[in-house]
Amino acid sequence: MTENQLPPKFACWLLRHLGSQNSETMLGDMNEQFVNGKSRSWFWQEVGVAIAISTYSAARLNRSSIMKRAIVSTIVLLGVFALGYWTARSTLVVHEEMPGPGVGAEILIKDKGASYLVGMHSAVLPIREMTQGLLAVPGVKAVAPIVTGMDSGFTVVYGIDPQSFNAVSGGFKIVQGRMFEKPNEALIDEWQQSEMKVKVGDRVEFLKMDFTISGVVEQGKGARIFIPLQTFQEKLKREGLAALFYVKLNSGVTTKQTIDRIRAAFADDTKEILDLNELASLMSSN
Amino acid sequence: MPRPNDTLSNFELMVMLAVIRLGDNAYGVPIAEELERRRGKLVRIGSVYAALDRLGAKGFVDSELGESTAERGGRAKRYFRLTGKGLGEVQETRRTLVELWTGLPKVQGRKA
Numbered sequence: 001m002t003e004n005q006l007p008p009k010f011a012c013w014l015l016r017h018l019g020s021q022n023s024e025t026m027l028g029d030m031n032e033q034f035v036n037g038k039s040r041s042w043f044w045q046e047v048g049v050a051i052a053i054s055t056y057s058a059a060r061l062n063r064s065s066i067m068k069r070a071i072v073s074t075i076v077l078l079g080v081f082a083l084g085y086w087t088a089r090s091t092l093v094v095h096e097e098m099p100g101p102g103v104g105a106e107i108l109i110k111d112k113g114a115s116y117l118v119g120m121h122s123a124v125l126p127i128r129e130m131t132q133g134l135l136a137v138p139g140v141k142a143v144a145p146i147v148t149g150m151d152s153g154f155t156v157v158y159g160i161d162p163q164s165f166n167a168v169s170g171g172f173k174i175v176q177g178r179m180f181e182k183p184n185e186a187l188i189d190e191w192q193q194s195e196m197k198v199k200v201g202d203r204v205e206f207l208k209m210d211f212t213i214s215g216v217v218e219q220g221k222g223a224r225i226f227i228p229l230q231t232f233q234e235k236l237k238r239e240g241l242a243a244l245f246y247v248k249l250n251s252g253v254t255t256k257q258t259i260d261r262i263r264a265a266f267a268d269d270t271k272e273i274l275d276l277n278e279l280a281s282l283m284s285s286n
Numbered sequence: 287m288p289r290p291n292d293t294l295s296n297f298e299l300m301v302m303l304a305v306i307r308l309g310d311n312a313y314g315v316p317i318a319e320e321l322e323r324r325r326g327k328l329v330r331i332g333s334v335y336a337a338l339d340r341l342g343a344k345g346f347v348d349s350e351l352g353e354s355t356a357e358r359g360g361r362a363k364r365y366f367r368l369t370g371k372g373l374g375e376v377q378e379t380r381r382t383l384v385e386l387w388t389g390l391p392k393v394q395g396r397k398a
Contacts, residue, residue, distance in 0.1 A: 024361055025335070025363070028362065029331050111327065
């Protein structure tokens with residue numbers, strides 16, 4: 001087992017020293033989920049939340065030691081979230097993996113509780129109902145459900161359905177090989193190919209699964225690695241669910257008006273509907 | 287009337303119901319997954335254990351260590367189950383909720 005296949009040692013150490021009496025059991029649970037496909041960033045987030053909850057609980061039970069514990073925990077949590085922010089910005093800015101412009105969609109829909117950062121969404125949105133509902137909204141041209149995740153090294157992976165993704169994005173520009181056709185085939189972009197030094201037909205490992213590279217595409221479609229939607233769903237045990245939806249509008253339709261219509265069509269407050277042009281400006285500003 | 291610290295929060299009730307549903311397989315990972323699947327929202331392991339700690343302090347759940355596996359880094363699972371007191375509390379809460387819901391005018395939009 002390589003270093004990247006093990007959970008972050010420092011995170012384990014922090015939880016052991018700053019967590020509750022259940023830290024070892026929690027680490028076992030986190031370890032189990034990490035081995036089954038959760039990312040390192042997920043592991044850090046779980047540890048951060050567990051320490052925060054533990055500190056809060058300790059404050060309620062034992063006020064005498066709380067100041068010391070709170071100061072240490074605050075410093076640690078600031079470090080954890082700074083690390084998360086830095087890695088996220090690295091992913092978004094250095095790897096040019098910001099959602100939106102390259103994908104070709106005007107609107108992104110995600111669960112309200114999910115992160116803004118690509119690759120850090122939990123797949124909880126029902127595809128069939130969402131797609132039918134969105135396509136019934138006037139002005140919506142196409143809808144693409146996506147499952148996202150991060151491979152080691154914070155590389156964003158999209159699980160896509162080629163037909164719907166092409167309808168939204170206008171299709172990949174394939175520079176070598178072809179679109180994936182089997183459950184264990186994957187597309188990578190040119191940047192990823194250069195990083196991995198691989199070619200079409202090579203066998204690689206993404207998300208602790210074996211894939212054969214079927215094609216290499218031009219970069220700029222939201223992720224570095226693309227695998228079949230169903231393969232990713234089965235890996236996460238999230239059949240029929242997506243983490244986010246990209247929505248393509250008909251020409252001449254205003255994004256704001258369509259967002260209002262989508263909000264009216266989905267009369268609940270569990271989903272966040274984002275104007276991708278606004279999100280792009282938010283993400284790129286310092 | 288029950289003491290205030292014996293009352294259940296929504297999340298604690300959900301955790302107890304998940305423990306009942308999972309039966310002999312009620313440890314951290316499946317409990318979190320069951321809640322995430324049913325609620326449709328991300329559930330953190332730390333939140334689940336904090337709720338289980340509180341439920342344990344109230345005498346509603348108890349636990350025992352199970353087997354350790356390689357995929358858990360050699361750490362043992364902790365299996366949870368409801369105590370008689372916990373089961374009684376769940377039934378009492380259900381009875382109260384059913385009574386409160388029964389005959390309630392249809393709730394529409396964001397206002398009752």
